[in-house]
Amino acid sequence: MRGAVLYAPGDVRFEERADPKIINATDALIRTAATCVCGSDLWDYRGINPVEQPTPFGHEYVGIVEEVGSEVTAVKPGQFVIGSFFASDNTCANCRNGYQTNCLHREFVGAEGCQAEKIRIPLADGTLVATPEQPAEEHIPSLLACSDVMGTGWYAAVAAEVRPGDTVAVVGDGAVGLCAVIAARELGAERIIAMSRHEPRQKLAREFGATDIVAERGEEGIARIKEMTGGIGADRVLECVGTQESMRQALPSTRPGGHVGFVGVPHGVALDGQELFYSHVGLRGGPAPVRAFLPDLIDRVLSGRINPGKVFDLTLPLEQVADAYQAMDERRAIKALLMP
């Protein structure tokens, strides 16, 4: 089969690789129906994370089960499935607490690269969720979005404890930030402020439920949020970038007693204990436990309530994966869908 391999910053190749095989009795093999490039892949593509050797890439996927190990009982060949980027047993204490990305037996599904024609999914019973039937073509992008960006945006809102009536600000207008707007709306936020300077993204944010757009950043951005919230800040702020600047945007934009959910993988983010203390702001982040949300998110997609697949504004054949990286790196695309 063929798949994407990152050789060095800026150098993604689509090449012949060994077919994945069932290794453990709890594995499943899937034939990829759709995959995509994640904002977090760009950390490596841009050389911010070191690339030490040719590395298979990608961690988002939907597909058709081809084969299952002898212990797999929850999914079977022929089913259309969605899973998280972390495989989880869904039975350990952390899974039962709803933090499947901290499963005591977790494995990173992306380790073997999901931007590929076939994927091995460890711990298939605890990781994959099958749709009731083969989904319509039109639902595939949104189902794929659930495997990471929609699940991650959802977790941002859950981690920030968004409640009905809240004013929510979203920092970051990438695919995750845009999906976080959907999540805030679905969880009942009354006012949703998307921080964005890019017209097409502002438009999509509004379509997803944003009631206000703030184009200012830094101190001006904070001042603008405070001005809109009676001088105190937003009830909840969803930090969907992962830089020191975005965290410095999020915390002071939150009111005392409010909450920041942070889902951008932090790169060089340091927090001052005393500043956090006097802010009275609550903070929770982490890799989203997508598995916990999948059944609900799949329902919302199939019933037409949410359409996160709109974040894909570029669709390419999987073999053009290098173009997909380049388009996202140059911000010509919000997110690129890849069809094998």
Add this chain to the structure above:
Amino acid sequence: MRGAVLYAPGDVRFEERADPKIINATDALIRTAATCVCGSDLWDYRGINPVEQPTPFGHEYVGIVEEVGSEVTAVKPGQFVIGSFFASDNTCANCRNGYQTNCLHREFVGAEGCQAEKIRIPLADGTLVATPEQPAEEHIPSLLACSDVMGTGWYAAVAAEVRPGDTVAVVGDGAVGLCAVIAARELGAERIIAMSRHEPRQKLAREFGATDIVAERGEEGIARIKEMTGGIGADRVLECVGTQESMRQALPSTRPGGHVGFVGVPHGVALDGQELFYSHVGLRGGPAPVRAFLPDLIDRVLSGRINPGKVFDLTLPLEQVADAYQAMDERRAIKALLMP
């Protein structure tokens, strides 16, 4: 009147000072019924916080109202009152959200020193809570405890979102940590692990509701907590010290998806964003909005449900305030009560 003044590290003097007066129409004057020394006073007494000039000290108090400004309507002369160390209007947006220590008009009551015979309380209507009648002598220490340490321990548990059935670990066996044990018990925690190496404090922690004691610290302490919690950590950890060591004790002792409430004023505490991210631990701290909890805490004291006054293991006449500081500095006393 007479009151305590900190001249330099280790140099507390009890001396004649000007009587406080009504300055604003929203002020009240109280005659101190009891006051005390706070663990946070020791940061200054020990020279960790700089002492730049002779400074009146103390911020915990209960007393009898002597005089009120023309706009004060909620309390009247002769009433026994308790208030927080921060004066708050209790009407602004932050107060309405339950964060009175972030009141838009807050004033630090301790600015003029509460280890004194008389105290001016700004924003009296929003700050003071009167007891239904003159309290019995035996309740005074517990009512005094509510003005800071019990309120702060309570907030640690609220900030950590303690719920019935939880396993809670408390880092710090000072008066706040011990009161946090009471709070965890009152909020329904099933298992309460007090981290303490001091036998008298362990004993009081057990009396307050601790079900387990962990004497180990650092990596050993973390390992012990994990061992007691199926390998994952406590549901909630209450950090009641404020040092980098205590935060480093608290965070890794918390399970993924758990929560740390931190109420020790942070001194040199830095948090790594990526570490916090992968831990999935929620975090909220701050100066406790004691005012929010006072009516409830006063009820619990007067009904005999809680007896936080037991943290006072030394009672001295107010004029011996210097001895009180010394005893606490040398850890001969958990907390010293001062009677004018």
